[in-house]
Amino acid sequence: MRDTRVLLVEDDAPLAEMMQTFLEEEGFSVHCCHNGDDACYTLDRESFDLAILDLMLPGRDGLEICRHLRKTSDIPVLMLTAKDDDMVATASLQLGVDNYLQKPVxxxxxxxxxxxxxxxxxxxxxxxxDIHINPTTYTASLKGTALELTSGEYELLAYLCERAGEIISREQLYQDIRGIPFDGTDRAIDLRISTLRKKLNDDQPPYRYIKTVRSKGYLLAL
Structure with a gap:
């Protein structure tokens, strides 16, 4: 899912900037607040698809923001905490937090x-x-419309679909798809990814289907 609006509430400015930059590179629209009062004010005036709340904040803390949010919204809430504390986890879940993630992020x-x-x-x-693979006929479709793929493109798309949500390195793609080690310079897989994106009508970032994970490889988005 993209075109997703995320509210990020974090008072550590460098950490907030890192998370905002990373998530925007992944295709999310991120609104950042640095204290609980601004977060509640924003929630009263704007809608979001997900909220990321730091537990310890100036003004209202993450639990208070969650309590305020739950009066009007059931969007997913991810709580960030530096504490490994069962009491914190219990209180968070009771207030409607969906999951929590321990720092460092x-x-x-x-x-x-x-x-x-x-x-x-x-x-x-x-x-x-959106993507359907038919291994019997060696064909694929996008939202019910047949895709005109070469055998190499089909093989790559089927491989990514089998491992949807998993980051696959170039080295692994070369070994598994082409049967040869990656020499560090051959761009054949990158070119095949590019043509696949065009045929999926997804050749402009942020990509919906085949994501590039910087310095790591590619994945098919879940």
Whole structure:
């Protein structure tokens, strides 16, 4: 799911900037607040698809923001905490927090939590469900419309679909798809990814289907 509005509430400015930049590169629209009072004010005036709340904040803390939010909205809430405390976890869940993530925040773990919460809340609108692979006829379709793929493009798309949500490195793609080690310079897989994106009508970032994970590889979005 993209075109997703995220409210990020974090008083640590460098951490907030890192998370906002990372999530925007992943295609999310992020509104950032640095204290609880601003967050509640924003929630009263704007709508979001998901909220990421730091537990410890100036003014109202994350639990108070969640309590305020739950008066009018059932969007997923991810709580960030530096505390490994069962009491905190219990209180968070009782107030309507959907999940919590312990600091320090690792970007790709943060993304995994967000994607899981969005899949749970919006299960019918996931990119991988748009694509149908028929291994018997060696064909694929997008939202019911047949895709005109070369055998190499079909093989790559089928491979990514089998591992949807999993980051696949270039080295692994070369070994599994082409049967040769990656020499560090050959761009054949990147070119095949590019043509696949065009045929999926998804060749402009932020990509909906085949995501680029910087310095790691590619994944088919769930």
């Amino acid at each position: 690792r970007p790709h773990l943060l993304l995994a939590h967000i994607e899981a919460l969005l899949r749970r809340s919006y299960p019918a609108n996931t990119p991988v469900q």
